Amino acid sequence: MARLPLYLRALSALSERGVPTVSSEELAAAAGVNSAKLRKDLSYLGSYGTRGVGYDVEYLVYQISRELGLTQDWPVAIIGIGNLGHALANYGGFASRGFRVAALLDADRAVAGQRIAGMVVRHMDDLEQIVRDDHVSIGVITTPAPAAQGVCDRLVAAGITSILNFAPTVLSVPEGVDVRKVDLSIELQILAFHEQRKSAVDPAAPDLPAAAQPAASPAGGPAGDLPEVMPA
């Protein structure tokens, strides 16, 4: 389940505060989910709760870490050391959660060789060797969008089976390779969408404020602006 990391974070915070046990209600509130959902998620891992008491925090941290595969630490490689690659390389939050930045790579020979966060940026030529020697199985793509598919293909060919993609492109990969994407523009656009909804017919019923309009105007400009992009 994709919510386990959330629970793990909340549990870690409790653990650091020395809290010995939590009820599903408390933990659910901390993670921002429904308590029944949380209990069902946890029961999927097995029955690790005590009725009338709750869950043992330390034990649950261990069980979830185990389920997520965080008892080992995963070497990750970051490809494309520009603005974003820099920020990720300097970010200390990975190491604390079972991930280790094993290598920084870039195609630009002016970038390769630089020291960033105590590591030397390697050139893409060394990709295959690095993946093999350091057993890297997770790759992070922070190259410009046009280069992303090519980089992805090379990563897959080198044996990487999990990719985190920051470039705004749909990557196609063979079966057995997992891709997750982080796309800021999409997040902002979704926010803008809701923002527009809010400001549309604020006082009255917030139902379908603008979407009902276009159907009413058969061929002319729907709202009077930008008619030049209308079809013939």
Added chain:
Amino acid sequence: MARLPLYLRALSALSERGVPTVSSEELAAAAGVNSAKLRKDLSYLGSYGTRGVGYDVEYLVYQISRELGLTQDWPVAIIGIGNLGHALANYGGFASRGFRVAALLDADRAVAGQRIAGMVVRHMDDLEQIVRDDHVSIGVITTPAPAAQGVCDRLVAAGITSILNFAPTVLSVPEGVDVRKVDLSIELQILAFHEQRKSAVDPAAPDLPAAAQPAASPAGGPAGDLPEVMPA
């Protein structure tokens, strides 16, 4: 719908290549979704397709932009100009999609005053005034996690109703305020989870490789490692 931005991106690419029309099949492939799903999503906006031909690319771009509220451009403020805030400030990909970085803010007086990407970083003291004067309605939080909730509260108090949060915390906000989060650690943990599944019982049936074990051992260490975190 959260998929509209994806369609919009694919359509923009087609538009730049001068393609006049697309079928739902082609567009679905480009966006990485099912064609029936795509048609249903688009039909939700109204009937903008021609049977036997497909959809007019330019027209659809306009309609989706309109639905998402991208015909206007949204001023955003970035709070916390550290590693990540820097990268976002330098990123050119926002402007091209209807977003404008209106202000950079930081609580550190050593950071405020610096010029980044042609803008002067402002101090948090000016937050309320900036939000009011520039009509900022979207805030991006890139401060350390412990500061996030406090910053969030100030943003909300200042009148911001949409927040994009990069700090690994659950933000609580009053009703009417939208929060979306981007959490790298969670993404990596999900990848690690699948990665572990793949490598677990690779040749045989990949069913529930490790989860069935703990129930069999009533009180001892479940698999022999890390017994010190087991409960009493």
Added chain:
DNA sequence: AGGCTTTTGTGAACGTGTGCACAAAGCTGA
């Protein structure tokens, strides 16, 4: 002009995820 091909729009079945509600289970205190 009329049939043929292509592609949309949508009805209906399906699967999944969510949340309520409650019985069973364990702890606590008398």
Added chain:
DNA sequence: TCAGCTTTGTGCACACGTTCACAAAAGCCT
């Protein structure tokens, strides 16, 4: 030891999103 209280684990119903499949519509070719 036993009653009472708290909290888990889960059966069940419901709502949502996804996918198939097909009829209606539009263009095209003869």
